[in-house]
Amino acid sequence: MFDHTKNNEIFERAYRCIAGGVLSNFKKEKYSAPVFVKSAEGCHITDFDGNVYYDFSLSAGPAILGHSNQEYKEALKREIDLLYTNGDSLIQIEAAEKIQEIMPAAELVRFAVSGADAVFNAVRVARAYTGKNMYVKFKGQYNGGLDYVLGGMTENESDPIASDAIDPKDYYSDMCYTEGRAAHALDDCFLIEFNDLEGMRELFQKHGDEIACVVMEPSALNMNGCVAEPGYMQGVRELCDQYHVVMIYDETLTGFRVAPGGAAEYYGVVPDMSTFAKAVGGGFPVALYTGKKEIMNVLADTRVLGVGTYNGHPLAAAAILETIRQLYANDGEAFREIRRMTDMLKEGLLAAAKKAGVSMIVQGVPGALFPVFTEKEKIINHKDALAHADFKKHGRFMGLMKERGILHNSRLCISPAHTEEDIRYCIRQAEEALEIMAKEA
Known part of the structure; x- marks a missing residue:
């Protein structure tokens, strides 16, 4: 045409x-x-x-x-005139304060450059905080292109350890498969089904003392748009509390889109940590991860290394502030x-x-x-x-x-x-x- x-x-x-x-x-x-x-x-x-x-x-x-967007462009131009290199400045503090103000459980904030970067750091923080190694992710969900959260499949329902392979009947495993992945990248990952609370309960009963965190897209917007069934998020919250597992929302897509308070407001269930990217910067390459103070303190006391030259770049911070200003205007x-x-x-x-x-x-x-x-x-x-x-x-x-x-x-x-x-x-x-x-x- x-x-x-x-x-x-x-x-x-x-x-x-x-x-x-x-x-x-x-x-x-x-x-x-x-x-x-x-x-x-x-x-x-x-x-x-x-x-x-x-x-x-x-x-x-x-x-x-x-x-x-004219106002967005003007906000970036103003910051360019002040500071356009990756130096520490007031605007990063202002952006973090704004995130604290609007997002549930965002007691402390760290910036990143991409959604994958934010997820990687959130899992590291959760492992340090809990002292446990394994993590849980969900079939058909996408959490970035890094080796250990990209794709995977399981041989059968009784063995939830993820493996690096392609199931010809599974479009997701084919789409996310990559050669060159570290040989044991997925060995620490339990791969389960979204909206299967009983399956998660059985997994926690067997391995709860090994699981550091659960990383989930609150809605599977990368494949089929599945949303949480009534009671599911609350059930996950209760299991995580019971087994001392950090509940992480990967809000790369839902954040600053579904509701003013993100998925936590949309579902009425607040996670321990959240990651945000994409819409949070209105088009600029920026991401962040947030969490309860007691969890994020593993960064504050330097037990966990959280680094990145471009984290919280002043232009990225300006993009965050202007995006939030426009989205949250007029209540x-x-x-x-x-x-x-x-x-x-x-x-x-x-x-x-x-x-x-x-x-x-x-x-x-x-x-x-x-x-x-x-x-x-x-x-x-x-x-x-x-x-x-x-x-x-x-x-x-x-x-x-x-x-x-x-x-x-x-x-x-x-x-x-x-x-x-x-x-x-x-x-x-x-x-x-x-x-x-x-x-x-």
């Missing part, structure tokens, strides 16, 4: 100097080049061929204020707008699927939706998705959406910069895509 002549020429140029032609393997598509951006404003992106895209990727999540009006636009899009997508006669549900949280092709009313975890969701149909649908000018990262992210017309445009393209899929069935 679009002309990609110049875009493809740029991709060929990129391929000659950048390994694979992309800056992240997750941006590499089998049959098309990534969209190279010439200009962007609000939630509209223009490429070098003049094609205009409606951005529901938001730069894979960070651009919560949209693109070319958090932006969060209400995100929820309203999310509801509008979800209702429209479901109506489009019903009209086309295609079995599709829409899962997720305010600010991020995930279309799932299934006959079920909901998918609760990765095991459920493998048994009952059609990943090929999902890929086909999202491919058709991109052809029609909808940028995404398999999920659809919504910001206060989206207008009702943006949402209606996305719904119209979904109607076309689903009609095509109905004819292909």
